[in-house]
Amino acid sequence: MRSVLPVLSVLAVIVGLWYLAVAPMNIRVALDQAERGGEVVTPETPLARQNVSVWALMIRNPDHVRAGYALDRPRLPTPQQVGRELWKTTGAMALRGRAWSKRSLIYHSWITLQSTFWGFLLGTTLGILGAVAIVYSRVSDLSLMPWAIISQTVPIVALAPMIIVLSSQLGIEGRGVPKAIISAYLCYFPVLVGMVKGLRSPRRDQLDLLRTYSASGAQTFSKLRLPASMPYLFTSLKIGVAAALVGTIVGELPTGAISGLGARILIGDQFGTPLAIWSALIAAAILAGVLVTLLDLVQRITLRRMGMQA
Amino acid sequence: MSGEKVIEANGLDLVFQTNDGPVHALKDVNLSVNKGDFVSFIGPSGCGKTTFLRCVAALEHPTGGGLSVNGMSPDEARRKRAYGYVFQAAGLYPWRTIANNIKLPLEIMGFSRAEQDERVNKVLQLVDLEGFGGKYPWQLSGGMQQRASIARALAFDADLLLMDEPFGALDEIVRDHLNEQLLALWKRTQKTICFVTHSIPEAVYLSTRIVVMSPRPGRITDVIDSPLPADRPLEIRDTPEFLQIAHRVREGLRAGHSYD
Numbered sequence: 001m002r003s004v005l006p007v008l009s010v011l012a013v014i015v016g017l018w019y020l021a022v023a024p025m026n027i028r029v030a031l032d033q034a035e036r037g038g039e040v041v042t043p044e045t046p047l048a049r050q051n052v053s054v055w056a057l058m059i060r061n062p063d064h065v066r067a068g069y070a071l072d073r074p075r076l077p078t079p080q081q082v083g084r085e086l087w088k089t090t091g092a093m094a095l096r097g098r099a100w101s102k103r104s105l106i107y108h109s110w111i112t113l114q115s116t117f118w119g120f121l122l123g124t125t126l127g128i129l130g131a132v133a134i135v136y137s138r139v140s141d142l143s144l145m146p147w148a149i150i151s152q153t154v155p156i157v158a159l160a161p162m163i164i165v166l167s168s169q170l171g172i173e174g175r176g177v178p179k180a181i182i183s184a185y186l187c188y189f190p191v192l193v194g195m196v197k198g199l200r201s202p203r204r205d206q207l208d209l210l211r212t213y214s215a216s217g218a219q220t221f222s223k224l225r226l227p228a229s230m231p232y233l234f235t236s237l238k239i240g241v242a243a244a245l246v247g248t249i250v251g252e253l254p255t256g257a258i259s260g261l262g263a264r265i266l267i268g269d270q271f272g273t274p275l276a277i278w279s280a281l282i283a284a285a286i287l288a289g290v291l292v293t294l295l296d297l298v299q300r301i302t303l304r305r306m307g308m309q310a
Numbered sequence: 311m312s313g314e315k316v317i318e319a320n321g322l323d324l325v326f327q328t329n330d331g332p333v334h335a336l337k338d339v340n341l342s343v344n345k346g347d348f349v350s351f352i353g354p355s356g357c358g359k360t361t362f363l364r365c366v367a368a369l370e371h372p373t374g375g376g377l378s379v380n381g382m383s384p385d386e387a388r389r390k391r392a393y394g395y396v397f398q399a400a401g402l403y404p405w406r407t408i409a410n411n412i413k414l415p416l417e418i419m420g421f422s423r424a425e426q427d428e429r430v431n432k433v434l435q436l437v438d439l440e441g442f443g444g445k446y447p448w449q450l451s452g453g454m455q456q457r458a459s460i461a462r463a464l465a466f467d468a469d470l471l472l473m474d475e476p477f478g479a480l481d482e483i484v485r486d487h488l489n490e491q492l493l494a495l496w497k498r499t500q501k502t503i504c505f506v507t508h509s510i511p512e513a514v515y516l517s518t519r520i521v522v523m524s525p526r527p528g529r530i531t532d533v534i535d536s537p538l539p540a541d542r543p544l545e546i547r548d549t550p551e552f553l554q555i556a557h558r559v560r561e562g563l564r565a566g567h568s569y570d
Contacts, residue, residue: 203399203401205397205398205401206401208369208397209395209397209401210418211369212369212393212394213414213415213418213419214388214389214418215418219418223414223417223418224403227403227405306405307404307405307407307446308404308405
């Protein structure tokens with residue numbers, strides 16, 4: 001319970017800064033609207049206002065700062081507006097039994113979550129297999145590792161459309177598979193690096209001990225290397241699941257997808273509805289938080305059952 | 311003592327090739343260890359005492375000379391489970407209970423479940439850790455952990471125990487206690503023990519023979535057969551006989567070691 005206060009303090013600071021930022025971000029829009037409503041603002045025309053800083057506009061039109069907190073299409077919505085929009089598209093729709101409507105963020109989150117899950121599964125499997133190959137064979141250490149590093153220097157936004165095009169050339173229907181591949185592409189790397197470190201974590205004398213028993217390679221793996229790598233694995237899985245989610249959203253962005261959180265963000269951008277963008281962003285953040293927390297829970301349970309203090 | 315040879319080294323040589331040129335870790339080492347002996351290897355760092363033990367365990371391979379363990383090559387002897395090895399760090403797996411740590415070699419060697427349990431109980435008793443089988447390593451003190459690692463080395467009935475500074479990281483009070491227990495264990499089990507140490511009193515107190523070694527190149531400078539009786543209370547360390555042997559070991563170390 002002692003940690004509640006610092007957590008709430010940080011949250012309060014973030015929300016406070018957010019509220020403060022709304023005023024300068026929205027003052028221009030607020031003044032434009034007031035001008036169209038027949039009010040007199042200084043300077044009077046949008047053209048004249050263009051070269052005046054937001055700070056000066058706020059000082060010269062103090063009465064209109066308030067209006068920036070209640071706009072329909074704000075540059076930066078207030079936390080309250082985002083919260084209301086989020087509730088409108090999730091809880092409120094669920095209460096009316098419309099959780100799976102195309103306008104519900106629950107539906108879009110579910111679409112994103114599915115791809116994230118498959119991408120995470122694929123990426124984790126590839127990461128672990130790659131790590132085993134790298135640890136057990138010097139050839140793959142030399143040949144695989146550089147490619148793994150290079151793969152992460154290519155911007156995923158550039159790669160995502162190509163993956164979509166290539167998979168449709170291969171006759172793969174729908175967005176699910178290419179999205180999962182993009183997601184896996186981002187997710188396998190932390191798992192690979194973490195598992196290489198984990199599988200190599202046993203000390204010299206721990207390996208020597210098994211040699212004195214004439215243990216086979218498979219026994220060394222199952223009795224020493226694999227269990228020793230567990231703490232490393234979970235740390236990388238937590239990074240990996242967040243990366244998988246980012247990968248899925250990126251996979252939904254430039255590809256003309258119509259469902260998923262990434263598609264919501266893109267559509268919100270195209271139709272000029274910042275509230276939709278922000279609520280989709282917050283939904284993605286909440287989703288990532290839930291996934292990481294879930295993995296943290298699995299980690300605690302697993303390590304405790306293994307007798308290690310987590 | 312039957313005089314049956316357990317370890318026999320003839321003109322043993324081991325040269326490591328390093329980036330700074332060849333390092334002579336062992337040079338012309340001649341030694342035989344008889345069944346039931348308690349042999350200590352003492353000397354400064356780099357004298358090859360640990361390397362010799364690792365050669366016996368087939369963890370290193372000599373570059374010259376002959377070495378046999380139970381009349382076989384070290385590799386063969388290892389496959390026949392001739393020895394148990396105790397490292398300086400207890401090296402218990404943190405994810406296994408004490409009992410399961412002791413079962414580790416038994417699982418690898420394919421003992422049946424029932425036999426595993428039976429052996430675990432037996433060796434836990436030997437090292438005075440009855441009732442601790444269900445604990446995890448972090449719940450035990452350093453001395454108890456090292457006793458558990460000795461139990462692990464005893465679990466599969468090897469007649470030879472190779473111990474590489476097993477008590478080096480423990481404080482002196484715990485170490486005295488463990489030395490006493492180790493002697494009792496040795497008498498009860500009739501094992502042959504090779505024991506690497508940095509401590510002169512430890513070597514003299516425990517051993518029937520003390521092998522004094524010196525570095526660059528690693529070699530044997532003196533082998534002392536201890537005249538001390540088999541029954542050794544800790545107080546024996548204050549007797550003139552004890553001090554005399556300790557003195558000879560110290561002389562041997564000084565002679566072989568150039569302080570440059």
